[in-house]
Amino acid sequence: MNKKLFVMIALTGLALMACSKKPKQELVQVDKAPAAKVVTPADSAKASESREDSLKNAALQAESLENVRLEGQRKALEDMMNRLMSEEIYFEFDKAVLSEKAKDLLSQAGDILAKEPKLWVEVEGHTDERGTEAYNMTLGGKRAQSVVDYLVNYGVATDRLKSISFGEEKPKTAGATEDVFAKNRRAAFNVKIKK
Amino acid sequence: MTMRIWLLVLVSSIVAMAGVDTVYMEISASGARLIPVGVIPFEKSEGNWSMLDEEPSQILSRDFLLSGRLDAINQNSYSRLAFFKARAAYYLSGKLNRTSDGKVEVVCKLNATQSQEMVIGETYRIAPNQVRQAIHDFADKVIYQITGSVGVASTRIAYVAKIEGNKQIKVSDYDGYNPVQVTSHASINFMPAWGQDPDKLYFVSFRNGTSQIFERTMSNGDVRLLFPNLGQTFSPAGSPVSNEILFTVASNGGSDLYRGIPATGKYERMTFQRAAETSPAFSPNGKEILYSADRGGSPQIYVMDRDGSDSRRITFMGRYNESPSWSPQGDRIAYASMDNGLFNIYTCDLDGSDVLQLTSNAGNNEHPSWSPDGTLIAFSSTRSGSSQIYVMRKDGTGVTRITSGGENSWQTWAPKLNKEKPNE
Numbered sequence: 001m002n003k004k005l006f007v008m009i010a011l012t013g014l015a016l017m018a019c020s021k022k023p024k025q026e027l028v029q030v031d032k033a034p035a036a037k038v039v040t041p042a043d044s045a046k047a048s049e050s051r052e053d054s055l056k057n058a059a060l061q062a063e064s065l066e067n068v069r070l071e072g073q074r075k076a077l078e079d080m081m082n083r084l085m086s087e088e089i090y091f092e093f094d095k096a097v098l099s100e101k102a103k104d105l106l107s108q109a110g111d112i113l114a115k116e117p118k119l120w121v122e123v124e125g126h127t128d129e130r131g132t133e134a135y136n137m138t139l140g141g142k143r144a145q146s147v148v149d150y151l152v153n154y155g156v157a158t159d160r161l162k163s164i165s166f167g168e169e170k171p172k173t174a175g176a177t178e179d180v181f182a183k184n185r186r187a188a189f190n191v192k193i194k195k
Numbered sequence: 196m197t198m199r200i201w202l203l204v205l206v207s208s209i210v211a212m213a214g215v216d217t218v219y220m221e222i223s224a225s226g227a228r229l230i231p232v233g234v235i236p237f238e239k240s241e242g243n244w245s246m247l248d249e250e251p252s253q254i255l256s257r258d259f260l261l262s263g264r265l266d267a268i269n270q271n272s273y274s275r276l277a278f279f280k281a282r283a284a285y286y287l288s289g290k291l292n293r294t295s296d297g298k299v300e301v302v303c304k305l306n307a308t309q310s311q312e313m314v315i316g317e318t319y320r321i322a323p324n325q326v327r328q329a330i331h332d333f334a335d336k337v338i339y340q341i342t343g344s345v346g347v348a349s350t351r352i353a354y355v356a357k358i359e360g361n362k363q364i365k366v367s368d369y370d371g372y373n374p375v376q377v378t379s380h381a382s383i384n385f386m387p388a389w390g391q392d393p394d395k396l397y398f399v400s401f402r403n404g405t406s407q408i409f410e411r412t413m414s415n416g417d418v419r420l421l422f423p424n425l426g427q428t429f430s431p432a433g434s435p436v437s438n439e440i441l442f443t444v445a446s447n448g449g450s451d452l453y454r455g456i457p458a459t460g461k462y463e464r465m466t467f468q469r470a471a472e473t474s475p476a477f478s479p480n481g482k483e484i485l486y487s488a489d490r491g492g493s494p495q496i497y498v499m500d501r502d503g504s505d506s507r508r509i510t511f512m513g514r515y516n517e518s519p520s521w522s523p524q525g526d527r528i529a530y531a532s533m534d535n536g537l538f539n540i541y542t543c544d545l546d547g548s549d550v551l552q553l554t555s556n557a558g559n560n561e562h563p564s565w566s567p568d569g570t571l572i573a574f575s576s577t578r579s580g581s582s583q584i585y586v587m588r589k590d591g592t593g594v595t596r597i598t599s600g601g602e603n604s605w606q607t608w609a610p611k612l613n614k615e616k617p618n619e
Binding site: 094130131132133134135137138139141142145146149163164165166169170 | 362383385386401404405406427429430443445446447448449450471472473474487489492493494515517518531533536538561562605
């Protein structure tokens with residue numbers, strides 16, 4: 001990502017210096033948010049007017065394709081991890097131990113992470129509403145850490161994992177039945193793309 | 196008999212010899228020994244009094260009820276017979292006047308029932324919205340005059356209120372009146388704690404995506420992030436004797452306790468075990484620290500020296516004991532114990548003995564917090580359906596609700612009166 005971005009900016013910069021007096025903001029804009037820019041046909045038509053613009057657009061297009069692919073992978077991984085942890089796997093009351101099934105599914109997540117070094121994961125630990133807010137902050141932390149520890153042992157680098165506890169503050173479902181409590185004793189995942 | 200007297204003399208002399216520490220004269224806060232005081236409606240001068248949400252006599256009666264020491268004997272006018280029947284040796288009277296400069300003059304008097312002569316009196320010249328404050332001030336003076344110890348009618352509490360789905364911090368008078376919302380960020384804001392300096396309120400917020408401790412200066416509304424390089428921090432607790440605070444830092448597979456100075460940003464780690472330690476609370480002299488730890492699998496209450504040494508377990512009854520709070524007199528510990536998913540408030544001696552259950556069969560009862568004079572315990576309860584804040588005497592009697600509507604919890608009593616600017 002960084003390398004590609006650098007090349008792109010360098011090319012754009014060279015082209016700009018060589019033949020035109022485009023305002024400087026253009027360069028700043030590219031520098032700022034290349035990933036967010038979506039290339040439309042209208043854009044392309046305008047861009048074909050000059051060589052530097054088409055160079056820039058080729059780079060942008062490649063960049064945006066890679067971003068789309070990465071975003072797809074990120075979303076797929078996030079969905080999978082959230083499904084496996086919050087809909088199929090629960091923690092027992094006052095426990096942070098992973099079940100065999102959770103380990104199996106986390107291994108699959110570990111495999112995807114191994115293939116996609118640009119992705120990293122924030123693991124949220126949650127508890128049900130029973131217990132004090134303070135103790136549940138520590139319990140949520142333990143649950144998130146159980147997941148992090150497993151993935152680290154599986155081979156994921158520690159700097160690609162971050163645990164965060166929300167204690168009992170962000171229940172998935174409201175209510176005070178055993179079923180609701182069980183759904184709320186979970187780990188949730190935010191899969192992110194490395195900047 | 197003689198023996199007993201001798202013992203008494205002996206004990207008294209020991210206390211006298213150990214005179215370095217303050218010896219507290221215990222005025223019983225038990226329901227049976229409330230001191231009756233007559234209260235009659237205040238006279239009012241001509242004019243508009245619609246800004247009063249309650250009559251001064253109602254405010255005083257509530258202050259006496261909440262004091263856990265006095266019992267208001269309400270009469271429509273002075274009645275020697277009724278006051279004497281109720282054994283009220285004193286009664287309160289007063290007058291409200293509008294002054295020409297738009298202010299209110301509040302005249303308060305404590306009188307002897309027999310002679311109708313004034314014992315103490317006070318005249319306040321204040322803005323119309325400060326009548327409650329003036330009445331609270333006089334209530335404390337009456338409580339001091341009659342019981343010999345300082346009341347809490349002019350104190351404030353901080354608590355957590357659910358507003359538009361988010362937990363926000365509010366500060367109100369100790370009786371729940373004059374609430375001011377002091378956080379507004381649309382994230383989780385909770386765990387308020389007062390510093391020794393009542394101008395400093397500490398709280399935890401997820402506004403940056405993770406839990407962090409913030410310091411709010413009440414007088415100017417400034418909010419500052421504390422200890423930013425420690426990761427996830429929570430559970431702040433102020434010191435009664437210094438500018439230090441205690442707090443919890445999430446660690447791999449648990450949490451640890453730290454002691455830090457918000458003013459300098461310096462901190463020190465106090466626990467090093469692979470377990471979850473949290474909910475720290477200072478002793479009144481700042482030398483020892485109560486906390487909870489799950490070394491045995493579920494949280495129990497422990498005590499250690501302020502440097503983290505000499506840790507010993509206090510609670511052994513019940514599987515889940517949390518939220519310890521040390522009484523201002525230093526003699527009792529209040530805590531919440533969970534059984535079948537519901538909490539109740541308990542107190543015990545410093546060695547865990549003499550366990551006293553203060554709440555039962557009334558929903559979930561959590562977050563015990565001592566009043567600055569040590570006679571009352573504020574707590575949150577779901578006994579009326581939603582979570583609300585209540586105050587009770589330290590023996591569990593005289594339960595009085597002080598908030599209504601919405602969800603309110605996690606109240607913590609400020610050390611003394613403080614003025615602040617609304618909102619951040």
